[in-house]
Amino acid sequence: MDRLAATRVFVTVVEHGSLTQAAERLDMSTAMVSRYLAALETWLGARLLHRTTRRISLTEAGQVALPGCRQLLDLAEDVKHQAGEIGRVPSGRLRITSSPSFAEAQLAPALVRFQQKHPQVVISLVVADSSVDLAAERIDLAVRITNSLDPTMIARPLALCRSVLCAAPAYLRLHGEPQTAQALQSHQCLTHAIVGAAQFRFRQRKQLVELPVADRLSTNDTGVLRRAVLDGGGIGILPTYLVGDDLKRRRLVRVLPALEPETLGIHAIFLSRQHQPLALRLLVDFLVEQFGGETPPWDR
Incomplete structure (x- = not known):
């Protein structure tokens, strides 16, 4: 039979x-x-x-x-x-979405390297801080940084997004460096409006702790938040994928390094595993190779 x-x-x-x-x-x-x-x-x-x-x-x-x-x-x-598809050359257009800061700092360079290997693949990169409707916008792949995944979507882990509490040296010279978490409440704090305005979130003893702060400036764009912290506007929580080089060059300084901001997952999100274009499957595998492992490349 x-x-x-x-x-x-x-x-x-x-x-x-x-x-x-x-x-x-x-x-x-x-x-x-x-x-x-x-x-x-x-x-x-x-x-x-x-x-x-x-x-x-x-x-x-x-x-x-x-x-x-x-x-x-x-x-x-x-x-x-x-x-x-064995022996076929990957080709066609892929529509991808990501947050502006991750797209600029990490994703765009990776996509260029991918296209150098597969020159017949055309990419449209849509940047947005809010989640895009994949079906309505005809998105093939979304790169999202979150710990709350939509159960209707298919997700593949790419990397971990770690963050640091940091400030510019000029700010710390002027206002001093806080020595305790509670001391942050008397400092000028800059926050991300989507992640949590007027509060900092830390992981302590495997528990998520939310510390209320007086946010002097709040924005929905991580790149804008970095710029404000670099210019001495105050203390903020920023992802290491964006400020790793700033920390190495001492343009930014870690504050209260014993405090660990919440770690988020970076995921490749798509609507279905069925009948994926060859270019899309190869791209997801490439991003896993580029960003994956116990420690992502920007933290090494």
Whole structure:
């Protein structure tokens, strides 16, 4: 018995509710449909369908088997699709979205390196601090920094986003360096409006602690926040992917290094694993290679 064909017959019968309609859809005789169903039931050792002259319904065993059968057909189609792409040159246009700061600091250089390997791939990069509707905007891939993933999306981890509490040397010379977390409340603090205006979030003993602060300036753009901290506006929490070089060159100084700001995940988000373009699969693999590992490249 062709078990894959029998599985396809079973799923088609369920979807159309009739052996006759399934036979027409599959371009085979009703008798052949019946034989495939009988062979599948014999193989599984259970009756899958209640069949009467008027209607067809799933048995309990059929209800259990149906999701797995659909998954098997999807997997078979995906294997066929991928095998057919062997030897093909990746090409076409990919629409990608990311936050402005991560796009400028890390993603754009990585995309340039990817296109150097695959010159026939065209990329449209949409930058936005707020989440973009992937379906409505026809986005192939979203790179998002979050610990709250949409369960309807498919996500692949890329890296960890660590942050530091920091300030410009000029600010610290003028206002002094805080020695405790509570001392931050008497300092000029700069915050990210989306992550948490008027508060800093730290991880202490595996617990998330929120410290209220008087935010002198709040913005929804991480790049703007970095600029304000660099110019001596106050103390802020900034991701290391953006300020790693500033810290190395002492343009910024870590404040209260014992305090660990909340670590976030950096994820590649897409709508479906099925029938992904070759260019998209290769790009996601490339980003995992570029950013992945225990320590991302900007923290090494």
